[in-house]
Amino acid sequence: MRIRVGRASDLLVLLVVWGGLLLLFGQLSTGFLSAASFGSVANRIPALLLTATGMTLLMVTGGIDLSVGSLLGLCGAVVGVAMADWGWGLPAAMALSLGVGVALGGVSGLISVKLRLPSFIVTLGMLEVARGLAFLATESQTKYIGPAIEGIGTPIAGWIVSPAFLLALAAVALGQAALSYTVFGRHLIAVGANSEAAAISGIAVDRPRLWAHAVLGALTGLAAVVNCSRLGSADPNAGVGFELSVIAAVVVGGTSLLGGRGSVARSLLGVLIIATLEAGLVQMGASEPVKRVVTGLVIVTAVLADNWRRGR
Amino acid sequence: MRKILLSLAVLVAATACRPAPAPQAAAGARPRVALVMKSLANDFFATMAQGATHHQAEHAADYELLVSGIKNETDLNEQVNLVEQAVAQGAAAIVIAPADSKALVPALKRAQDRGVVIVNIDNRLDAEVVRQAGLTAAFVGPDNREGARRVGLALAAKLTAGDEVAIIEGVTTAYNGQQRRAGFEDAMQAAGLKIVAVQSGAWEMDKANGVAANLLSAHPGLKALLCANDNMAIGAAAAVAAAGRSRAVLVAGFDDIAAIRPLLADGRVLATADQHADLLAVSGIELALQALKDGKPGADRATTVDLVTR
Numbered sequence: 001m002r003i004r005v006g007r008a009s010d011l012l013v014l015l016v017v018w019g020g021l022l023l024l025f026g027q028l029s030t031g032f033l034s035a036a037s038f039g040s041v042a043n044r045i046p047a048l049l050l051t052a053t054g055m056t057l058l059m060v061t062g063g064i065d066l067s068v069g070s071l072l073g074l075c076g077a078v079v080g081v082a083m084a085d086w087g088w089g090l091p092a093a094m095a096l097s098l099g100v101g102v103a104l105g106g107v108s109g110l111i112s113v114k115l116r117l118p119s120f121i122v123t124l125g126m127l128e129v130a131r132g133l134a135f136l137a138t139e140s141q142t143k144y145i146g147p148a149i150e151g152i153g154t155p156i157a158g159w160i161v162s163p164a165f166l167l168a169l170a171a172v173a174l175g176q177a178a179l180s181y182t183v184f185g186r187h188l189i190a191v192g193a194n195s196e197a198a199a200i201s202g203i204a205v206d207r208p209r210l211w212a213h214a215v216l217g218a219l220t221g222l223a224a225v226v227n228c229s230r231l232g233s234a235d236p237n238a239g240v241g242f243e244l245s246v247i248a249a250v251v252v253g254g255t256s257l258l259g260g261r262g263s264v265a266r267s268l269l270g271v272l273i274i275a276t277l278e279a280g281l282v283q284m285g286a287s288e289p290v291k292r293v294v295t296g297l298v299i300v301t302a303v304l305a306d307n308w309r310r311g312r
Numbered sequence: 313m314r315k316i317l318l319s320l321a322v323l324v325a326a327t328a329c330r331p332a333p334a335p336q337a338a339a340g341a342r343p344r345v346a347l348v349m350k351s352l353a354n355d356f357f358a359t360m361a362q363g364a365t366h367h368q369a370e371h372a373a374d375y376e377l378l379v380s381g382i383k384n385e386t387d388l389n390e391q392v393n394l395v396e397q398a399v400a401q402g403a404a405a406i407v408i409a410p411a412d413s414k415a416l417v418p419a420l421k422r423a424q425d426r427g428v429v430i431v432n433i434d435n436r437l438d439a440e441v442v443r444q445a446g447l448t449a450a451f452v453g454p455d456n457r458e459g460a461r462r463v464g465l466a467l468a469a470k471l472t473a474g475d476e477v478a479i480i481e482g483v484t485t486a487y488n489g490q491q492r493r494a495g496f497e498d499a500m501q502a503a504g505l506k507i508v509a510v511q512s513g514a515w516e517m518d519k520a521n522g523v524a525a526n527l528l529s530a531h532p533g534l535k536a537l538l539c540a541n542d543n544m545a546i547g548a549a550a551a552v553a554a555a556g557r558s559r560a561v562l563v564a565g566f567d568d569i570a571a572i573r574p575l576l577a578d579g580r581v582l583a584t585a586d587q588h589a590d591l592l593a594v595s596g597i598e599l600a601l602q603a604l605k606d607g608k609p610g611a612d613r614a615t616t617v618d619l620v621t622r
Contacts, residue, residue: 031400031401031402034400036399036400037397037400037401039400040393040396040397040399040400043396044389044392044393044396047389140484140485140512141484141485142412142413142414142415142485143414144414144415144417144438144440144441144444146418146441146444146445147445150418154422227389230389230392230418230419231388231389231392231412231415231416231418231419232415232417232418232419232445233412233414233415233417233418233441235386235388235412235415235485236485237386237388237483237485237514238388238389240384240386240387241383241384241387278393279393279397282380282393282394282397283397283401285378285379287352288351288352288353288381288382288383292383
């Protein structure tokens with residue numbers, strides 16, 4: 001069995017693409033290569049980055065979770081109710097959000113792993129369940145939380161980045177380290193590359209998959225807190241379509257939808273490429289339809305390029 | 313792996329450097345006004361954007377216009393991104409139709425703290441949250457409740473007291489949606505009609521179509537569907553036709569978008585309200601320019617809402 005972990009050259013290609021986009025938009029639009037503009041990109045991505053980290057670990061095992069957008073909405077709703085209605089402090093609300101994330105991610109994982117159902121279908125069901133619960137929890141109203149939560153998403157005084165961004169980078173570093181250096185990480189890859197071979201070689205194949213679902217749930221819970229912090233409020237509609245942005249970023253980063261291959265660090269670049277593209281197109285004054293067409297084309301091109309390089 | 317960690321470190325270093333001072337328009341240069349809207353896929357906001365673009369073309373010497381909108385009406389994060397990006401681009405004023413009445417307040421407050429003038433159009437920000445956050449934003453917009461009440465009364469005139477009606481409301485978290493629902497309710501109450509259901513179509517045609525289909529089968533005696541915008545009215549009218557109950561079930565909308573006209577003409581939709589989207593954005597921009605000139609926020613302005621029937 002051949003295991004392929006992110007090679008440095010793959011990372012380099014993505015870095016070049018990202019750098020190219022920065023230069024391109026720098027040429028096309030004045031003021032794009034400014035600290036303020038960097039800050040605006042850096043502070044919009046933490047929720048996406050946290051979730052993409054968890055999604056990469058899960059997709060490496062060959063699984064997927066389509067419910068992360070709804071779960072982001074539900075965990076946020078729980079934070080909103082806890083802080084705005086029950087008067088909870090941030091640490092307790094954050095713990096609750098993580099708990100809800102782990103619980104729902106874990107339930108999806110248990111059902112899909114133990115009952116051998118495709119995670120695609122199980123989490124599609126969870127997508128509806130979590131969104132419904134988010135509306136029930138908030139009575140379909142936005143909960144305003146205010147300054148108690150805004151600190152996480154607001155740039156640190158004297159810096160241009162927020163604590164949320166640093167937290168997300170730490171999650172990326174930890175996720176990549178776990179994938180590359182730990183037995184857990186090796187098992188994730190082995191299970192995704194060839195589940196039967198992994199079982200024969202003595203790996204309890206269910207465990208890494210289950211853990212990957214739970215870890216993604218926890219990171220989504222964390223992302224929900226970050227998201228609420230940006231809005232100063234909890235919105236039960238938060239995260240509609242978010243799962244697609246997460247999966248797109250992970251795939252642009254070269255993680256295989258079939259499992260067995262992936263890298264968290266490259267997902268970070270996937271996130272940066274898509275966020276830079278969106279920010280750059282807005283700055284140039286591109287219309288919404290044009291933005292969507294260009295972003296879609298870039299996603300497909302990235303996957304094509306990845307396939308082509310691997311096929312050589 | 314070392315290279316990966318190294319690139320991460322470089323990235324942190326690159327982004328964590330000290331910030332540049334907030335970009336300000338140079339003295340004497342035209343101020344930049346950012347118009348931040350909701351979904352540009354919705355005719356209403358497309359009309360708003362056109363009105364603003366025409367106004368800018370006529371007053372090109374006075375200001376520079378940045379127009380942006382979001383993918384779908386509930387994508388609050390994207391709208392916060394647009395607000396932050398407008399600040400990063402050195403906008404002197406932001407004229408915004410907020411997708412949510414509460415959740416946009418903190419981002420707008422941050423922009424205001426950096427010296428940007430905020431004008432709120434279309435959907436009014438929640439007064440209590442605005443007060444708590446310490447934001448100052450003049451509001452330019454129509455009286456949605458009164459507009460919806462008049463649409464409701466026009467529809468009630470075709471029905472008899474005791475008839476069953478249902479409301480398809482917008483995104484439940486938006487103030488203008490809540491006001492329109494309240495206006496419909498006022499009219500139904502005044503006419504003695506019975507509201508058997510209130511459900512959200514999230515401002516969207518497709519969603520409203522499904523909701524309307526369900527309402528029609530659940531309530532065989534239903535006489536009217538009051539929709540909080542025209543997109544949803546179009547979806548509802550299609551559901552009425554599909555159920556074979558055209559004429560038996562009346563449909564009303566709000567916004568008077570171009571796409572509703574043929575439906576108004578042949579009676580599939582009975583009434584809607586025109587809140588003059590093109591003028592709405594222009595009033596907001598004029599208020600922002602005045603505020604920049606005066607150095608103080610202007611007063612709220614009410615814009616007209618007209619009842620539109622065939």
